[in-house]
Amino acid sequence: MSEQGDSAMTYDLLIRGGVVIDPVNGQQVVSDVAVSSGRIAAVAPDLPATEAAQVVDASGQYITPGLIDMHTHCYWGATYWGIEADPVTAHTGVTTWVDAGSSGAYSFPGFRRYAVEASRTRVFALLHISSIGLIARTYESANPDYWDVELAATIIEANRDVILGIKVRMDRDSTKGTGLGAMHCARQLADRVKLPLMVHIGIAPPTLTEIVDLMRPGDILTHCCTGQTNRLIDEQGPVHPYIRRAHEQGVILDLGHGTGSFSYATAEAMLAQGIPPDVLSSDIHQLAVLGPMYDLPTTLSKFLNLGMSLPEVIARATVRPAAVIGRPGLGTLRVGVPADIALFRLEEGDYTFYDIDLEPRHGTVRLVNTATYIGGSLVPHAAERPPHPWVATDFPAEQRPLLKGVL
Numbered sequence: 001m002s003e004q005g006d007s008a009m010t011y012d013l014l015i016r017g018g019v020v021i022d023p024v025n026g027q028q029v030v031s032d033v034a035v036s037s038g039r040i041a042a043v044a045p046d047l048p049a050t051e052a053a054q055v056v057d058a059s060g061q062y063i064t065p066g067l068i069d070m071h072t073h074c075y076w077g078a079t080y081w082g083i084e085a086d087p088v089t090a091h092t093g094v095t096t097w098v099d100a101g102s103s104g105a106y107s108f109p110g111f112r113r114y115a116v117e118a119s120r121t122r123v124f125a126l127l128h129i130s131s132i133g134l135i136a137r138t139y140e141s142a143n144p145d146y147w148d149v150e151l152a153a154t155i156i157e158a159n160r161d162v163i164l165g166i167k168v169r170m171d172r173d174s175t176k177g178t179g180l181g182a183m184h185c186a187r188q189l190a191d192r193v194k195l196p197l198m199v200h201i202g203i204a205p206p207t208l209t210e211i212v213d214l215m216r217p218g219d220i221l222t223h224c225c226t227g228q229t230n231r232l233i234d235e236q237g238p239v240h241p242y243i244r245r246a247h248e249q250g251v252i253l254d255l256g257h258g259t260g261s262f263s264y265a266t267a268e269a270m271l272a273q274g275i276p277p278d279v280l281s282s283d284i285h286q287l288a289v290l291g292p293m294y295d296l297p298t299t300l301s302k303f304l305n306l307g308m309s310l311p312e313v314i315a316r317a318t319v320r321p322a323a324v325i326g327r328p329g330l331g332t333l334r335v336g337v338p339a340d341i342a343l344f345r346l347e348e349g350d351y352t353f354y355d356i357d358l359e360p361r362h363g364t365v366r367l368v369n370t371a372t373y374i375g376g377s378l379v380p381h382a383a384e385r386p387p388h389p390w391v392a393t394d395f396p397a398e399q400r401p402l403l404k405g406v407l
C-alpha cells in the first residue's frame with residue numbers, strides 16, 4: 001500500500017503498525033517507524049500517515065534494524081567462494097555484510113571497486129593476512145611469502161573506511177604444514193593497526209589451545225559451533241575451560257555456519273552450558289546458499305528453535321556485531337541513524353532444519369524476510385547468479401542430498 005505525496009511531507013516513508021525490535025534499547029512494542037532523507041526520523045505509535053509520501057503496512061510483522069552478517073563472502077568472480085550481495089540482501093534483510101578475508105593485500109583494490117562500490121549493500125572487509133586472500137578453496141597460507149605484514153598495513157591505512165579487521169584461517173589445509181606462522185603474522189598486523197583479528201578454526205593442526213593462546217580481547221573466534229577436531233567442547237560435552245576463560249576476557253564467539261561449521265551437538269552443548277555464540281553469522285558463500293545453511297534468517301531460525309528468544313537472536317545479528325566491528329550507528333533503529341530496516345514474518349508450522357552433517361531437528365517457527373530497506377530505499381528483488389562449475393564437484397558429499405534438482 002502506498003500513496004504518492006508532495007515533497008513538503010515530513011516523512012519519505014512510514015512503516016506502520018509492526019512489532020519494533022530494537023536491541024539497542026531493548027524495545028519490543030507495536031510501533032511505527034518513519035524515515036526522512038535516508039535516516040530514521042521517528043519511532044513511535046500512531047505517527048501521522050498524512051505526513052508520509054509512502055506508507056507501508058507492517059501489521060502482523062516484525063520491524064528490525066537491517067541485519068549485520070559478520071561472516072560473509074561476497075567477492076563474486078574473483079574468488080572460489082564469492083557470491084553477489086545485493087540479490088541476497090533483498091530477500092534476507094541483511095543490509096551490512098562483513099566479508100571475511102576474501103581479499104588479501106593484492107586483491108583488495110578489486111574488492112573495493114567490484115564488491116564494495118558496486119553494491120547497494122553496505123560491505124566491509126576483514127583483510128586476509130595472506131596477500132592472495134581466498135582466490136582458491138584453501139592453502140592460502142601454505143606459502144609464507146604471502147604473509148606480508150608491511151604491505152597489508154599499507155593497504156589498511158589507505159582503506160580504513162572499509163577494512164575493519166584482519167582474517168586468518170587456522171586449519172590443517174589452509175596452513176598446510178606451516179603451523180602457526182600465518183597466525184603470528186596476523187597477530188603482529190592486528191596489534192600494529194589496532195583492529196580485531198578473526199580466526200577461523202576447523203580441523204587441527206594447529207590445536208585449538210595453540211590458536212586461542214594467540215587471541216586477545218575483541219578478537220573473533222569464528223566457526224564456534226564446529227563439530228570438527230577443534231570443537232569448543234570436549235568428548236563428554238563440557239566447553240573447554242580455556243575457551244571459557246578467553247570468552248570471559250573478551251574473545252568473541254562467532255557462529256559462521258557455512259557448509260562445514262555448524263554442529264547441533266556442539267551448539268546444544270554450548271547453549272545448555274550458558275555460553276551461546278555472541279554473534280550469529282552465516283558464512284554465506286556459493287556452496288552454503290544451496291543448503292543446509294541457505295541464508296541468515298534460516299540460520300537465526302535454527303537458534304529460535306533451540307530456545308533462544310527472538311530479541312536475543314536479533315541482537316546477535318545487529319547490535320552485537322555492530323559493537324564488534326566498531327560501527328554503533330548500524331544495527332539499531334535509533335533516530336538519526338541510516339534507515340537500514342528489515343521486515344520479518346515469524347511463520348508457524350512444521351519444519352525440519354539440518355546441521356552440516358544433515359543431523360535433523362524439528363522446528364515450529366521460521367523467520368521470513370518480507371522487505372529490506374537500505375538508507376530508506378527498498379532493495380529490489382533480483383535473480384542470483386547460478387553457481388560456478390566447481391560447486392557441483394566440490395559440494396560436500398554428505399550434503400548432496402539437499403541439492404537434488406539444483407545442480
Ligand SMILES: [Zn+2]
Nearest residue numbers: 071073100283
Ligand atoms: Zn568463511
